[in-house]
Amino acid sequence: MDRTLGGRVAVVAGATRGAGRGIAVELGAAGATVFVAGRSTRQAPSAMNRPETIEETAELVDRAGGRGIPVRVDFCVPEEVDALRDRIRSEADGRLDILVNDVWGGDPLVEWGKPFWEHDLDRSLTAWRNGVQSHLVSLHRLVPLLIARGGLLVEITDGDREDYYGSLFYDVVKASVRRLGKVLGEDLGKHGVTAVSLTPGFLRSEAMLEGFGVTEDTWRDAAKKDPHFAISETPHYVGRAVAALAGDEKVARWNGQVLSSWQLANEYGFTDVDGSRPDWGKYRVDVFENHRKDVDPEDYR
Template identity: 30%
Template sequence: MKEAAKGGRLEGKVAVITGATSGIGEATAELFAEQGALLVLTGRNKDKGGALVERLGDCARFVAGDVREEGHIAEAIGTATATFGRLDCLFNNAGGPTPGTLEEVSPDQFRYAMDLLLGSVVFGIKHASPVMKAQGSGAIINNASVAALRTHMGEYLYSAAKAAVRQLTKVAGMDLARYGITVNSIAPGGIATPIFFGGSGRAATMDDGHVAASMAKLERNLALATPLRRTGMPRDIAHGALYLASDEGRFVNCHDLVIDAGMTAAGRTHFGDA
């Protein structure tokens, strides 16, 4: 297995990343490892998690589980402190599609959406903040969405939960600032990830040819929704997370970093052929 990278922007820093087995979480894990971070990664897919850790090397550990369960989040953070001795960054990234219209939504669907998208952030902050308070430093990053900023950019429950994440970020950032802890969110725009196929679980059921064709079509369509006529990729969000987790972002707090190629400035618009 490879050793942790030396001389990077996160050298010696310890990070926990939830939802790390695909999309934005996977891209962030890869970038953080390249920049010298020590990582504890979480996700529900043990095979993907094991493969990711094997690829990243000795700098990474994987904790399988579901972020809808508080105990899983506590386990991941406990693994970071037990293995590496500290916690410098928590990226509350895990998420997924949320079914149901307002006319048809069930109590179970509502609880699922809120537990996944909002509860995981609440309990992530709950368990990370005592460790960071004791250190006198830390960076908490929450994955929000442009769906929290404009209408018709996400499903009902998804949009509501992400708006709550954005506000929670500001409240927590104000509360934890006195301890040297920053709390920020990232609002991705049209990023080509498995969430558009119904989540990574649905994508895993598709053959390689279907995935490739669907991804190519998705990238073309997403490009048409931005003024830059460019598709966002998971690595674009990972670089935003890297900035907020590194020393360069230490003066940024209670901020929602919008990474959307100008999509929200224009609203729901078609910009012509890609």
């Protein structure tokens, strides 16, 4: 069993599902204690109205070999983040080595395919609060604990470049999170903290699988509807990227950068759960920029 992170304490904000769940589980697999923080519990689902819960994620962390501690937190509410901070102080002696901000909760709120001035403003601003304000509150309340350890801070975003994503409100959220990695590197590097932004590729989340009408066992069937899905990756892939960063004694070399799962897979040598190494970046360049028609997605795994 990999115990690279044995004794380390992590907070994964937004660990209920998707990338956050994959990150929490892989940190656990490396031996970490993980505070699994999010809004969806078995007693009360969040506004996302999905079945995944923080308790379920914590159990997966335990099963992977770590220790999962579920904590119900709305990261837009400072008092709830204060309560999480107090639990870290009481249950982990105030130790915090790894902070991952993955709160999003905006997919049902973002609109596409029409001018932004025709989008519902209240829903759009809620997406901004969920995806940006939550990160700022988390940072304000939890970074002092991280500084005490000289730890790792990871901001999870979408995309490693400044291409426009086709929806103003979505784009502004993800660009803001990418920018956080840069400015936090400036602010926190002098305190011994390494801060980065990190993106997965085409993420095979629970919601994405459901949207395509497939399961993790049958996911390749979805490529019949969208050929690009053949290069998709599980949430464990970006999770292994975070675990690799957290276990790297020279992680400070990445400070302030926008990183990707495929870049770090090539750097650290980890694979996705099926043993492949999806390279969304190279695929994106060949297909969307160079307009190659003869590509086989398997060649990019």
